[in-house]
Amino acid sequence: MPFLLRPAKQTLAPVEVPMTNPKVADLAGPGIGNYDELERILPSDYSSALTRRETQKAIFAVKRFIEDNLCKELNLIMVTVPLIVDVESGVNDMLDRDGSRTPIQFHISNDRDKHPLDAQIVQAATKWKRTALREFGMRAGEGLCTDMRAVRKDYFLDHDHSVYVDQWDWERVVSPEQRNLDFLKEIVNKIWKVLTDAERYAFELFPELRSKQCPSLPEKLTFIHAEELLHMYPNLPRKQRETAILQQCPALFIVGIGHPLEDGYPHEMRAADYDDWVTPTKTTDGRQCHGLNGDILVWNYVTKRRHELSSMGIRVNAETLRKQLELSAQMDFLKFPYHQAILKNDIPLSIGGGIGQARTLMLILRKAHLGEVTVSVWPKILKEICAKKNIHVLE
Numbered sequence: 001m002p003f004l005l006r007p008a009k010q011t012l013a014p015v016e017v018p019m020t021n022p023k024v025a026d027l028a029g030p031g032i033g034n035y036d037e038l039e040r041i042l043p044s045d046y047s048s049a050l051t052r053r054e055t056q057k058a059i060f061a062v063k064r065f066i067e068d069n070l071c072k073e074l075n076l077i078m079v080t081v082p083l084i085v086d087v088e089s090g091v092n093d094m095l096d097r098d099g100s101r102t103p104i105q106f107h108i109s110n111d112r113d114k115h116p117l118d119a120q121i122v123q124a125a126t127k128w129k130r131t132a133l134r135e136f137g138m139r140a141g142e143g144l145c146t147d148m149r150a151v152r153k154d155y156f157l158d159h160d161h162s163v164y165v166d167q168w169d170w171e172r173v174v175s176p177e178q179r180n181l182d183f184l185k186e187i188v189n190k191i192w193k194v195l196t197d198a199e200r201y202a203f204e205l206f207p208e209l210r211s212k213q214c215p216s217l218p219e220k221l222t223f224i225h226a227e228e229l230l231h232m233y234p235n236l237p238r239k240q241r242e243t244a245i246l247q248q249c250p251a252l253f254i255v256g257i258g259h260p261l262e263d264g265y266p267h268e269m270r271a272a273d274y275d276d277w278v279t280p281t282k283t284t285d286g287r288q289c290h291g292l293n294g295d296i297l298v299w300n301y302v303t304k305r306r307h308e309l310s311s312m313g314i315r316v317n318a319e320t321l322r323k324q325l326e327l328s329a330q331m332d333f334l335k336f337p338y339h340q341a342i343l344k345n346d347i348p349l350s351i352g353g354g355i356g357q358a359r360t361l362m363l364i365l366r367k368a369h370l371g372e373v374t375v376s377v378w379p380k381i382l383k384e385i386c387a388k389k390n391i392h393v394l395e
Contacts, residue, residue, distance in 0.1 A: 081146035090336025129171035143172025171352035226267035256291030275313035312353020
């Protein structure tokens with residue numbers, strides 16, 4: 001059955017957005033890129049709706065609400081998750097397949113180097129979660145959720161990117177028959193319900209968060225394939241396409257991220273060994289496309305910018321893992337235990353994703369900067385810019 005890319009009766013007209021960057025420069029690098037631009041885009045009339053003390057109360061109330069309801073909606077249980085992993089396991093997340101974001105690695109000279117280990121700090125728990133499904137004996141329709149913490153040292157630190165990362169990383173076992181776009185959409189809608197309910201819950205606790213300048217999240221997401229988005233804005237780079245569409249539809253799920261589109265570029269680079277971005281699919285008008293994954297993005301009315309909340313997808317099986325590694329020139333990855341487990345069907349088929357905690361809290365609590373809801377390290381120039389804008393980042 002073809003995937004419904006957008007709600008019926010909705011017409012989306014292209015918006016003219018000036019092109020400033022070549023497409024190739026927009027594939028992997030997150031963030032704004034320089035602090036002159038960051039100073040321009042941060043709001044000049046910002047005032048937090050909550051005090052710093054109220055913000056802390058709100059953070060933990062909303063966080064508990066989302067964890068409890070995410071587990072309820074998706075039939076998950078909360079489990080512990082590693083901060084460090086063995087290099088030889090191959091379970092760390094490389095984030096992109098171009099090698100631009102590498103994990104922090106260190107040597108553990110255990111027993112005076114008689115039994116040493118080389119370890120990495122996780123960048124995400126994407127691959128670990130799938131092996132954990134087997135360890136915890138999960139069956140189809142069951143899954144797990146983690147309060148994941150990571151370090152991503154290669155980000156440019158701006159208003160919504162931090163070296164310190166916290167996510168609700170979740171994973172659920174699926175049957176072979178559920179590896180399709182209709183099932184992906186069903187799960188995405190369940191997650192969206194949790195997020196909209198969480199916003200209402202926050203408003204009940206802190207009515208001052210309600211504002212005409214910042215409308216509530218819409219009840220329904222608009223689903224659109226990256227190929228269709230390219231057809232609407234063929235001359236724009238990826239982030240500018242997202243910016244244009246979000247000004248018409250303030251909550252989107254963009255499907256099909258990783259496979260080259262009609263112009264020869266993927267919507268964004270994706271690692272080859274977790275989300276399935278190679279499986280052929282079709283749009284509602286019969287156009288050929290690819291991918292069983294996507295991102296939830298919203299329009300942030302405080303920053304007046306695109307705001308990514310979640311990346312997720314149906315995971316690779318043995319066939320699509322080989323295809324994607326071959327397309328990415330990473331067939332050497334097949335030596336790792338994780339990849340061998342997929343080839344041998346030793347770990348379950350699954351669907352999973354990560355929901356950015358700080359990003360979600362920043363949005364719901366109407367904050368202008370990620371540093372208002374998460375403690376991390378920030379360069380002096382960023383702290384000075386934020387101070388001038390009445391933005392108090394936590395350290």
